[in-house]
Amino acid sequence: SQQLKTIETCLFNEKIKKTLDKLGDWNWSIFELEHLCPGKSMVLCAHHIFTKLDLFNKFRINTHQFVSFFTTVESSYGSNPYHNALHGTDVMKSMYYWIKSDEYTSYIRDIDVLVALVAACVHDFKHPGTNQDFHNKTESDLALLYNGKSVLENLHCSEALRLLFKSPHHHCNLFSGIGCKNELNYIRECLADMILATDMTHHSELMKTTREMMKRRQEVRNGVCQNSREIERKNCLTIGMHLCDLSNPTYSWKDCKVWTYLLMQEWYKQGDKEKELGLTVSPMMDRNNPNVPRGQIGFIDYIVTPLFENWGSLFPEADVCLQNLKRNRKNWEKRLLKENTQPAENENENENEDQSSNEEEAKEHVKDLHLEKTASKQSKA
Numbered sequence: 001s002q003q004l005k006t007i008e009t010c011l012f013n014e015k016i017k018k019t020l021d022k023l024g025d026w027n028w029s030i031f032e033l034e035h036l037c038p039g040k041s042m043v044l045c046a047h048h049i050f051t052k053l054d055l056f057n058k059f060r061i062n063t064h065q066f067v068s069f070f071t072t073v074e075s076s077y078g079s080n081p082y083h084n085a086l087h088g089t090d091v092m093k094s095m096y097y098w099i100k101s102d103e104y105t106s107y108i109r110d111i112d113v114l115v116a117l118v119a120a121c122v123h124d125f126k127h128p129g130t131n132q133d134f135h136n137k138t139e140s141d142l143a144l145l146y147n148g149k150s151v152l153e154n155l156h157c158s159e160a161l162r163l164l165f166k167s168p169h170h171h172c173n174l175f176s177g178i179g180c181k182n183e184l185n186y187i188r189e190c191l192a193d194m195i196l197a198t199d200m201t202h203h204s205e206l207m208k209t210t211r212e213m214m215k216r217r218q219e220v221r222n223g224v225c226q227n228s229r230e231i232e233r234k235n236c237l238t239i240g241m242h243l244c245d246l247s248n249p250t251y252s253w254k255d256c257k258v259w260t261y262l263l264m265q266e267w268y269k270q271g272d273k274e275k276e277l278g279l280t281v282s283p284m285m286d287r288n289n290p291n292v293p294r295g296q297i298g299f300i301d302y303i304v305t306p307l308f309e310n311w312g313s314l315f316p317e318a319d320v321c322l323q324n325l326k327r328n329r330k331n332w333e334k335r336l337l338k339e340n341t342q343p344a345e346n347e348n349e350n351e352n353e354d355q356s357s358n359e360e361e362a363k364e365h366v367k368d369l370h371l372e373k374t375a376s377k378q379s380k381a
């Protein structure tokens with residue numbers, strides 16, 4: 001098929017090959033790949049990872065269905081500044097980092113590896129660009145459909161399952177090589193559990209489960225109880241997924257800034273809608289009253305650091321994440337100080353180079369996303 005040929009051409013490109021070769025590093029940047037092949041990062045990353053992990057053979061995955069599935073997910077994800085296919089791909093590449101850890105994979109089975117990668121890709125599929133709170137307070141169809149609970153995550157999951165199992169002629173059924181009914185039911189269940197776990201309202205519950213895992217592991221080490229790996233399988237998957245979703249502050253400073261900038265663009269758009277509707281503007285979403293460094297420091301201190309510290313006591317591969325997190329927190333702190341010492345009217349004059357280059361870069365990226373949209377429209381026409 002044409003889609004397959006396009007992918008193969010990309011995979012022969014030396015620059016793309018070189019970039020993909022480093023995909024397993026925590027500090028690897030998805031933006032670099034996206035610049036080389038706009039709108040194709042997801043299918044290329046998935047192809048690279050599935051090949052490395054021998055998933056095509058292990059699960060008898062048909063290449064055409066593989067390409068159809070990931071190409072369709074990528075082109076129909078939605079073109080939000082933040083919640084778009086690139087974020088899905090980014091979460092998959094972070095999931096791959098944990099899957100490369102022997103300690104992590106000792107808790108899960110081969111089928112879980114496959115499901116975790118797919119779940120990461122689709123975990124924000126068809127995101128409307130506004131958060132759950134917005135849907136509930138505007139009594140949107142989505143809020144009514146899902147009774148105000150995990151409305152976005154239910155949408156992501158339902159749309160993904162529909163694409164996988166209900167697309168005409170099983171066109172996108174990545175799992176068509178799996179004959180066993182039980183195994184297929186397990187896949188569906190596991191996909192749903194992982195995607196629904198990305199709802200932030202489950203955060204404290206997942207933190208509690210992490211602490212229980214830490215305690216049980218200590219007990220296993222002390223010989224007090226039996227090896228608990230089977231009990232921990234689901235926990236590793238759901239917590240791992242939630243952690244990958246919240247990884248931005250643990251990346252390189254450059255990527256951390258770009259992702260934050262993109263999230264803010266999306267939040268300000270929601271803020272604008274709230275103003276239009278005469279609603280109270282949600283915290284952090286008012287473009288006339290930005291509070292980014294303080295918001296990020298709060299997010300790092302209360303959410304991301306505790307999560308990664310606990311996770312790090314289970315998986316030593318988290319060291320690099322914790323180091324980045326510390327540095328990034330310092331950088332936000334510097335910005336906060338600067339904002340507080342500089343009078344607002346001087347803001348533009350004294351704009352540091354760092355900030356403006358960050359925004360330029362992010363804008364450049366947003367442009368790419370629009371290109372991708374037109375490109376996929378053209379290819380459909």
Ligand code: 8BR
Pocket residue numbers: 124198200245246248249259260263295296299
């Ligand atoms: P989703 O990707 O499913 O939206 O989950 C991530 C959530 O974490 C965001 O919606 C947001 O509420 C919060 N968050 C904050 Br605060 N800062 C973030 C950042 N820099 N990157 C990602 N998420 C962030």
Ligand code: ZN
Pocket residue numbers: 123124152198
């Ligand atoms: Zn989400």
Ligand code: ZN
Pocket residue numbers: 087123124198245
């Ligand atoms: Zn997400």
